[in-house]
Amino acid sequence: MIYFDNAATTIKKPDCVIQAVVNAMQTFGNSSRGSHEGALCASRTIFEARMKIDRFFHGYGAERVVFTANSTEALNIAIRGAIPGHAHVISTDLEHNSVLRPLYYMRDHAGVQIDFVRADADGNLHYDDFEKLIRPQTRAIVCTHASNLTGLILDVERVGRIAKKYDLAFIVDASQTAGAVPIDMKKMKIDLLCFTGHKGLMGPQGTGGLLLSDCVDIEPWKVGGTGVQSYLETQPEELPTKLEAGTLNGHGIAGLSAAIDFIEQTGLDVIHAKEQALMNRFYEEIRRLPQVKIYGDPDKEKTAIIAFNIRGCDSGKISDILSYEYGISARPGAHCAPRLHRALGTVSQGAVRFSFSYFNTEEEIDQAAAAVREICISSCT
């Protein structure tokens, strides 16, 4: 199998990640539950992971790194915790349902009003629109760092400046960028950074987190056992405990910690350059094919994604041919990005998405490009 669905999850994990998970499964007690060897072993590894993640994203201290099961949980905590009822928020057409559905939930259950910065037919945003949409009731900007469909990377530093100028909470979904491009919470003026562990960070599934700046304090969403302050009827006020209830995924976090070591040792710039080179190699091959329409603006900064269609063919059909006839895994359909498909005009067709990882090879790219060429000639005619 040649795997090009790394924007959904990276299938190839560094060996050190797998080894760290195995080691954790052989040695970990329950972190923050007791002071015996097994519990301390888990607690130490998890605290080290917090420190690494804080450093990796230029955060505001290890205690402001909250572990979650995935980016979706982090976004639910952030959006429901930071946006007051009846407030107005600004988001974008580029969002994944992990942002959209929590926002719609707040609209339907808490009277929150939402405006979206529109994407044009190339999937680009116009940054002036953020400022134009601000009203007296606006309390937050929620946006992705990069589209999971076209790969377009947003200038979050620019959006962050707007958020700060108007004293708005700035919530960023880094699901597509964590581990793929540098993220600096302070420079980008991000208040709540939501990330997942199993995509660009190359860690285990079941990991992710939320980083809080020092100027936000949000209400707990999940409540329960914390191993400390057991006589309090409410969740303890101290971070990260305030936002973490129940046993953490210590085994997964150990793997995530090793994954960050791998990225730092390899170099985020090296990883980014390789992924970009693979993407560009594929792009150069398929852009010449007259049957292929590629989505997104090729001149913009992008994560390693190419989304395209072949004539009017259903993206699911193309993806199935790639899978069953060529052993190539790509992702068709809507990619949980309904608003961007509307902007691109691809609601009924969906799009075929290739997303590349550091562990893909040029040979795989060439095979995939050859497969797309063959399909262009033979299929859907």
Added chain:
Amino acid sequence: MIYFDNAATTIKKPDCVIQAVVNAMQTFGNSSRGSHEGALCASRTIFEARMKIDRFFHGYGAERVVFTANSTEALNIAIRGAIPGHAHVISTDLEHNSVLRPLYYMRDHAGVQIDFVRADADGNLHYDDFEKLIRPQTRAIVCTHASNLTGLILDVERVGRIAKKYDLAFIVDASQTAGAVPIDMKKMKIDLLCFTGHKGLMGPQGTGGLLLSDCVDIEPWKVGGTGVQSYLETQPEELPTKLEAGTLNGHGIAGLSAAIDFIEQTGLDVIHAKEQALMNRFYEEIRRLPQVKIYGDPDKEKTAIIAFNIRGCDSGKISDILSYEYGISARPGAHCAPRLHRALGTVSQGAVRFSFSYFNTEEEIDQAAAAVREICISSCT
């Protein structure tokens, strides 16, 4: 290290569990995201796990098995989703904060009223009290299947009959019993069964779930991407998708699935008998020590837990001596069970909890009993 904190997490996982996680980390795409080999591989394993779990707990179909990060998440979904605002609910003094704090949250944010069936000084409940506390506004009974402090197993079948008689939703926290004693949702008339994967089930941390009977339908709590019905603004109505947003912990679920295989192949009765024998061996050794006070009623059915104190000594001090001088991991303090500590009169002292697993040995028990004997003579005098 001799590990006796298995009620917090089982440190020893069967080899097949570790191997299943490793295999998943080498082969899994993102389940329900695409139809390529990697995604299908994850989807198949996860669906098999749902089927096994459904069978294991005598549930209402694989699609009514919802995966969560832990029991706490399952309890938050169940309690917040099934109890309407301003309703009255009945719970017990035996509950863990994973039940109590979601209930208190509903009290503080949704006007829910709570009555607790009281525990006596031996940690026993009086079952008649459930029925006595029912009012016209009562909508649910929420109770643990076994105390995480004394190990007392509740007669949930009896409580379930009361719940059904009055048409109340019956929510059970099986954190301490899943994998340790048989659970039959139908026979016990459980509507919402919440379990964790990393304790008695011997699976990875970061796994757990919620099983729904066919007569409950609850609102989603976490919302986001589902890989299906992407143009819906709300969470899809179909279970399990309705209650599962974002990427599942596929790697962990693969391990949990293997753990259930291990339990079924070994025999739940064999596991239960061994754990009970280890507990009884320890109990028989330490109950003769005049300095030791054991909590809970020894005549009642219990999970493999012994909670005790040595004279008036702080439980944390005893636990530290066990850990640092004898290499024995036990758990002191409040165990997230504040109401039961109040009933037992151990709020300031806490209690030392030994909890046993199938992988503990008689030699470990004998070493631990000898250590407790020595501490009785030498310490806190």
